[in-house]
Amino acid sequence: MAEVISVSELNRYVKRLFDTNDLLFDLALRGEIANFVQNARSGHCYFSLRDEESSVKAVMFRSDARRLAFRPEEGMRVVVRCRATLYERDGAFQVYVNEMFPDGIGAAQLALEQLKAKLNAEGLFDTAHKKLLPRYPECIGIVTSKTGAALQDIRNVIRRRMPSVRLLLCPVTVQGFEAAEQVAAAIRTLDASGKVDEIIVARGGGSREDLWVFNAEVIARAAFACQTPLISAIGHEIDYTILDFVADQRAPTPSAAAELAVPDRAELLRTLQDLQQNICKNMQKRLDLCYNGLEQYNYALEQGLPHRTLQRSEAQLQAVRQAICTQMTSRKTLCTQQLHHAAALAASLNPYQVLARGYAMIRTPDDRICTVGQLYPGETIRLRDALHCAECRVETVEEINESTQEL
Amino acid sequence: MKAPKSFEEGMERLNDILTRMQSEETSLADSVKLYAEAASLMEYCHTVLEKTSLKMEEIDAKLAQTMQAAEEEN
Numbered sequence: 001m002a003e004v005i006s007v008s009e010l011n012r013y014v015k016r017l018f019d020t021n022d023l024l025f026d027l028a029l030r031g032e033i034a035n036f037v038q039n040a041r042s043g044h045c046y047f048s049l050r051d052e053e054s055s056v057k058a059v060m061f062r063s064d065a066r067r068l069a070f071r072p073e074e075g076m077r078v079v080v081r082c083r084a085t086l087y088e089r090d091g092a093f094q095v096y097v098n099e100m101f102p103d104g105i106g107a108a109q110l111a112l113e114q115l116k117a118k119l120n121a122e123g124l125f126d127t128a129h130k131k132l133l134p135r136y137p138e139c140i141g142i143v144t145s146k147t148g149a150a151l152q153d154i155r156n157v158i159r160r161r162m163p164s165v166r167l168l169l170c171p172v173t174v175q176g177f178e179a180a181e182q183v184a185a186a187i188r189t190l191d192a193s194g195k196v197d198e199i200i201v202a203r204g205g206g207s208r209e210d211l212w213v214f215n216a217e218v219i220a221r222a223a224f225a226c227q228t229p230l231i232s233a234i235g236h237e238i239d240y241t242i243l244d245f246v247a248d249q250r251a252p253t254p255s256a257a258a259e260l261a262v263p264d265r266a267e268l269l270r271t272l273q274d275l276q277q278n279i280c281k282n283m284q285k286r287l288d289l290c291y292n293g294l295e296q297y298n299y300a301l302e303q304g305l306p307h308r309t310l311q312r313s314e315a316q317l318q319a320v321r322q323a324i325c326t327q328m329t330s331r332k333t334l335c336t337q338q339l340h341h342a343a344a345l346a347a348s349l350n351p352y353q354v355l356a357r358g359y360a361m362i363r364t365p366d367d368r369i370c371t372v373g374q375l376y377p378g379e380t381i382r383l384r385d386a387l388h389c390a391e392c393r394v395e396t397v398e399e400i401n402e403s404t405q406e407l
Numbered sequence: 408m409k410a411p412k413s414f415e416e417g418m419e420r421l422n423d424i425l426t427r428m429q430s431e432e433t434s435l436a437d438s439v440k441l442y443a444e445a446a447s448l449m450e451y452c453h454t455v456l457e458k459t460s461l462k463m464e465e466i467d468a469k470l471a472q473t474m475q476a477a478e479e480e481n
Contacts, residue, residue, distance in 0.1 A: 269477055276470055283463055287456065290414060294452045297421040301428075301445045309428065309438040 007091070015086040024084040029095060030103055031056070033076045038065070043178075047072065049080065049095065057094035058082070064098050066176040070212040073111075077103035101209065112215050116242055119217070124224045125245045131229040133249055133260065134197045139166045140261055141196035141228070143186040146171035150202040150233070150254035157258035162265050168196055174203040180216030187222040187230070198261055199226065201243060202233040202254040214241035223247055233257035355386040372397065410451060417452040421445060 005013075018024050031049030038045045043062030048055045058080070060068075072078065079102075082095040119125065140158070144150045151169065158165055170186035173179045183201065190199050201223070203211065213219075214234045223230050223246040232247035233254045244250040251257035347353070355361065363382045364370050375381065375394045383390045411417040424445045428438055 269474075272477075273474060276474065280467060280470075287460055287463065290452075290456055290459075293418060294421075294449065294456065297418070297425060297445070298449055300425055301421075301442065301449070309433065309435060313435045 008088070011086060011088040011091045014091075015088055018085045026081065026083060028079055028081055029056075029084075030077070030079050033072050033074060033078055036072050036074060045072070045097075049078070056084075057087075057092055058097050059087075059094060060097040060100065066173070066178070068100060068176045070102060070209065071180060071216065072100065076111075079103045112242070115215065115217055115220075116245070119220055119242065119246070124220060129224070131248045133229045133231070135263060137165060137197035137262060139168055139196050141168045141170060141190035141193070141199040142202065143170050143172055143183055143190065143199065144202040144254070145174045148174065148202075148204050150174075150204040153204075153253070153255045154200060154202060154258040157255050158262055161259065162262040164265075165262050168193075175206075175210055175213065179213040180218050183213070184216070184218040184222035187219070187226050191226045191228045196228055198229045198231065200231045200233060200251075200254070200257045200261055201247070202257055203235060204254060205236045211235045211241055214243040216242075219243050220246045231257045231260055352386060355384070358385070360385045373399075411448065414452055414455045417448050417455070421448050421452070424448070 029049060031051055034048040034050055034055065036045065036047040043065065045060040045062075045065045047058050047060075049058050050056070078100050080095070080097045081099040082097045084093070084095045086092065087094050123129070142151065142154060144154075146169065155167065158167065168190065170190050172182040172186045174183070187199060187201065190196050201214075201219075203214065211234055214232070220242045223232070223243055229248045231249045231251055232241070232243045233251040233256065234241045234243060236253060240250075249260055251260050351361070361384045362370055362372065362375070363384060365380055365382070375397050377394050377396050379394045381392055381394060383392055411420060424441050427433055428441050428445075433441070
């Protein structure tokens with residue numbers, strides 16, 4: 001019979017045996033997860049790994065669990081890197097997990113495909129639900145790691161393209177299985193804040209496992225419920241996560257997301273310039289049109305119409321004047337002719353003309369012209385022909401007998 | 408004659424005058440009156456256009472300043 005030892009001594013002894021074994025110190029172990037719990041306060045994870053026949057207790061400390069790229073689920077087949085040893089206090093044999101990977105991407109991929117199919121069936125990927133990004137956002141909410149390159153990339157692009165845009169960061173861890181809940185909460189917080197015009201969920205490049213968080217259903221649901229337009233920018237070009245399908249717009253990189261999110265200031269300025277030039281030209285054209293319209297009246301009035309009326313009136317006046325002139329001339333001619341006639345007539349009736357032909361006129365002493373029958377014998381009369389005058393005494397006055405007249 | 412309220416009204420009245428002047432029935436005295444009215448309407452319209460043109464130049468200058476400032480800031 002050996003010496004009696006205490007429980008503590010036993011446990012310490014066995015632990016030392018384990019700890020000196022190189023194989024147990026760092027081994028890869030395949031198994032299925034069971035009874036997974038995470039201590040809310042400490043953040044440490046407790047679960048069992050099992051196969052068809054056996055199981056072993058497992059612990060993953062917060063510092064290691066933080067780096068988990070996926071959320072360990074009940075029944076998930078995993079491979080862990082761990083150290084197998086004894087938990088002295090309970091005498092419990094357990095493994096301390098440093099890293100955990102899904103066993104063969106196959107199983108995880110299957111789960112992913114199943115989730116994708118489920119969400120698709122629910123309509124979370126429908127293009128009908130996709131919201132348009134605002135053209136001129138003033139504030140952009142960003143869900144990413146405070147220290148990551150993604151944030152820096154986004155800030156650089158936005159500072160270059162549209163420096164006036166404000167960024168509101170909701171910092172999250174982008175790896176570890178807590179990341180999913182944090183990202184979802186961040187989306188909800190930014191959306192509810194009402195301060196942001198759009199949201200970018202970003203994470204720089206990483207391994208497929210690193211990005212696995214963004215396949216989480218909780219993120220997909222938060223993104224779908226989000227009223228604010230959401231851009232996903234997870235990893236690089238080739239990486240697609242479920243969030244990419246739910247997001248209103250998927251960007252291949254965080255920088256590309258920033259470019260999608262804001263318009264280019266220089267380009268806007270060019271557009272504005274074009275617009276201004278167009279408006280200017282348009283205005284000038286309008287003015288020219290008005291000038292032309294006015295010029296047409298100007299021409300019509302200055303060159304044409306009033307002058308035409310005036311010319312017409314002048315022509316009429318001219319015609320009337322000519323008619324009157326003609327009238328006057330012909331009237332004058334007529335009068336002249338009449339005058340000539342009258343003059344000729346008068347001339348022909350001139351008694352002195354008759355005297356020229358050899359006749360003489362008798363005049364009484366009181367200078368009246370009288371006939372022979374009016375004379376008395378003894379009376380003194382004057383005889384006159386065309387050129388001479390004679391004073392005579394009337395001897396007799398006899399009536400001439402027509403029949404005895406000497407011819 | 409009342410001054411027109413706008414360029415458009417002035418143009419409309421000018422057009423009206425043109426039609427009336429084209430009519431053979433318009434007397435010489437009336438056509439002279441119309442001519443005088445047309446002249447003052449034309450002066451009015453022309454003044455409006457000159458003012459508009461000037462205003463546009465002012466705006467252009469202001470706009471050019473703004474755009475230049477925006478470009479320099481960029």
